[in-house]
Amino acid sequence: MVDFMNRYLTVCAEDQQPPNMCVLKVLEDSSDGSLKLTGNDQLKNGDRLTDDDVLVLSKTLVGNSAIKGLDLRYNCITDKGAVYVANLIQESKSLQSLDLMCNNIEADGAEVIAKSLHKNKSLKTLRMTGNKIGNKGGMQLAAMLQINATLEEVDVSDCDLATQSVIAFAIVLKINRGIRAINVSRPLIFSLQEETTVHMAQMLVVNKTLRELHMGKHDMTDTGVERLCEALKLNTSLCYLDLRCNRITRDGAKCLSEVLKQSRSLEILDLSSNRIEDDGAVYLSEAIKLPHSKLKALSVTSNNIGKKGLMSLNKAMSVNSCLTHIYIWGNKLEEPVCMAFSRLISSGRLLEEHTDVSPYEVDGHVFLAEVSHGLCRHYYWRSRYGDGDSSNSARGLMASDSLALQIYPDSHS
Numbered sequence: 001m002v003d004f005m006n007r008y009l010t011v012c013a014e015d016q017q018p019p020n021m022c023v024l025k026v027l028e029d030s031s032d033g034s035l036k037l038t039g040n041d042q043l044k045n046g047d048r049l050t051d052d053d054v055l056v057l058s059k060t061l062v063g064n065s066a067i068k069g070l071d072l073r074y075n076c077i078t079d080k081g082a083v084y085v086a087n088l089i090q091e092s093k094s095l096q097s098l099d100l101m102c103n104n105i106e107a108d109g110a111e112v113i114a115k116s117l118h119k120n121k122s123l124k125t126l127r128m129t130g131n132k133i134g135n136k137g138g139m140q141l142a143a144m145l146q147i148n149a150t151l152e153e154v155d156v157s158d159c160d161l162a163t164q165s166v167i168a169f170a171i172v173l174k175i176n177r178g179i180r181a182i183n184v185s186r187p188l189i190f191s192l193q194e195e196t197t198v199h200m201a202q203m204l205v206v207n208k209t210l211r212e213l214h215m216g217k218h219d220m221t222d223t224g225v226e227r228l229c230e231a232l233k234l235n236t237s238l239c240y241l242d243l244r245c246n247r248i249t250r251d252g253a254k255c256l257s258e259v260l261k262q263s264r265s266l267e268i269l270d271l272s273s274n275r276i277e278d279d280g281a282v283y284l285s286e287a288i289k290l291p292h293s294k295l296k297a298l299s300v301t302s303n304n305i306g307k308k309g310l311m312s313l314n315k316a317m318s319v320n321s322c323l324t325h326i327y328i329w330g331n332k333l334e335e336p337v338c339m340a341f342s343r344l345i346s347s348g349r350l351l352e353e354h355t356d357v358s359p360y361e362v363d364g365h366v367f368l369a370e371v372s373h374g375l376c377r378h379y380y381w382r383s384r385y386g387d388g389d390s391s392n393s394a395r396g397l398m399a400s401d402s403l404a405l406q407i408y409p410d411s412h413s
Contacts, residue, residue, distance in 0.1 A: 004067075008060045009371065034097070046176045048074065051081035058088040061095075069097035073176035076264030082109030086116035093122055102130035110137030114144040117151070125157040128228070129183070138165030145172045145179065150179060157185035157214065163195055170199035174206050181212035189219055197224035204238065214242040216270075216295070225252035225278040232259045232266070239265055241398050242259075244272040244299070260287035260295055269298040270375050272327070281309025288316040288323055295323055299375035301356065302330030307337055314322040314340040319351065333357075338366045 005027045006067065021063045027035055035055075039048035049057075054077055061067055070088075077085070089095065105113075108134035110133055114252045117123065128141070138161040145151065156169075163171050166187050173179060189196060200213065219222075253276040260266060276284075281300060288295055300313070310328060314337070317323055328341070342359035344350040352358055358369040 001116075004064060005040040007064075008056070010405050011056050011059045011255075014057055015161070016017040016051055017056050020047075020049065020056075022047075023057065030300070033066055033140060034071065035067055036069075036071040036077070038071055039074035043081070048076045050076050050086065050160060051078055052098040054081040055084045061088055061092045068094060069099075071097075071099045072103065073099050073101040075103055077103040077105060079106055079109035079112075080110050083112050088113040089113065089116040089120050089123060092120070092212050095122055097125040098123060099125075099127045100131060100297050105131040105133060105137075106134040107140075108131070109135050111140045115138040118147045121147065121150050124151060124152040126151060127153075128159055128410070129155050130158045130387075132160045134160045135162035137163045139168055142168035142172050145169070149176070149178045153212075154179060155183040155214075157183040157216070160304070161187040163187070163189055163191055164194040167199045170203045171195070173203045173210065179210060181211070181214075182379075183212075183214035183242075183243075185214050185218070187218065192219075194218075194220065194224040198227055201227040201231040204228070204235045207235070208237050210237055212240040213238060214240075216242055216246070217242040218246055220246035220248060222247075222252035222255070223250055226255050229255040229259045233262065237266055240268040240270075242270040243274070245269050246274055248274040248276060248280075250276055250278075250280035250283065254283040257283040257287040258286070260293060266292060267294055268375070270291070270299045271303065272299045272301045272375070273330075274303055276303045276305065276308050276309075278309035278312075281305045282312045285309075285312040285316040288301060289319045291320065293320055293322055295376055296325060297325035299327040300331070301327050301374075305331040307332065307334045307380065310337045311340060314344065317344060321349075324351075327356040327373070327375050327376065328348065329368075330398035331354045333368050335365060335367075338368045341368060342366050379393060 004265070005024065008023065008027060021255065023037060026035055038048060047286060048071065056073070076145060077100065081103075085098070086101070089098070091328075105128070110128065110131070119244060132157070133141075134262075138156060140158060141154070142165060145154070161184065164183050169182065169184055173182065184196075185197065199216070204210070204213075220243060225243070233240075243256070248271060256269065257315055259268075272405070280303070284298070284300075288298075305328070310331060313326065313328070317326065338359065341350070341357060342357070345352055345355070345359060352371070353373060355373055356370045356373050360367055360369055
């Protein structure tokens, strides 16, 4: 890293660019082959990286085989800076992880990055979250996946994708056998026909390698879930299904329960911020109770579930030990529910770090308080510094198993 720092200072002098103190600090402290130059770290002094900083950094990194991961989240990189990033991707033979979350890259920047990946043989993880690349940029990245066979994880959530580009990703995943995880959450959809869900369902029928599918905020209804479930009954690879923030009710939960009753692969299910209510929770509990159930983690936060549904889930956990992670905050936590989950936790059946509630007692009455654990791999509200798994248990859960995340351990939340 000393040689790398000297190289950085030399490039700064050649380009007449003042060294960025944040970069120097990271180079001084880094020893794990990853550069974490996040712009939202309040513990470090200095400005966020600009396009000029990225130019110097890319020139410094070219030819360096020690750096495997580059984290540039929350900086001020625009389409101009994306060109420099693309040059680095094109020249690099060792970079495996690139995180550009929440910069100012738009369609033109996404296009040059996509073209740089046509011949790249090293990059496994690309995260574009929060860059408003729009439909044009999404189409370019989808087209790239027809050529690139190295990428394993792609995150284009919150990128203002339109129906057309989401469908393009679904179509290309019918033939791409490299992708293990894709996040297409929060597209801009104005149709009520659920075309994106239908095409993703058709993809799941033929794709046998995808491990994770994130489809939060797709305005998905029970009709769309039913189509997904028909496909999931034929799919043997998907381990993690994320359907948070949709319009799924008890009927959709019933369809998912039928999948869980026969699935040998689905281990993590996120239904946060839907409306499955008591009946939906009971349907899921019936599937969880079965001795052959493979589900390890379930999130039903903010689903308007009352005593009946939550007690049913509690009883299911008592019957089947496979389910180890459950998240229930935002529902109707009446005292019998609080007492039941308190017993689960005190007995050691449910570890406190594997749920989002913690019991406490006031005047002889048991209550549950919210804690900052959660299921989703992708958080915006998590701690701005540190990379622990406490606020991202799904990552820890999957990394502990022989599942997707040990394939790409450099991914961040």
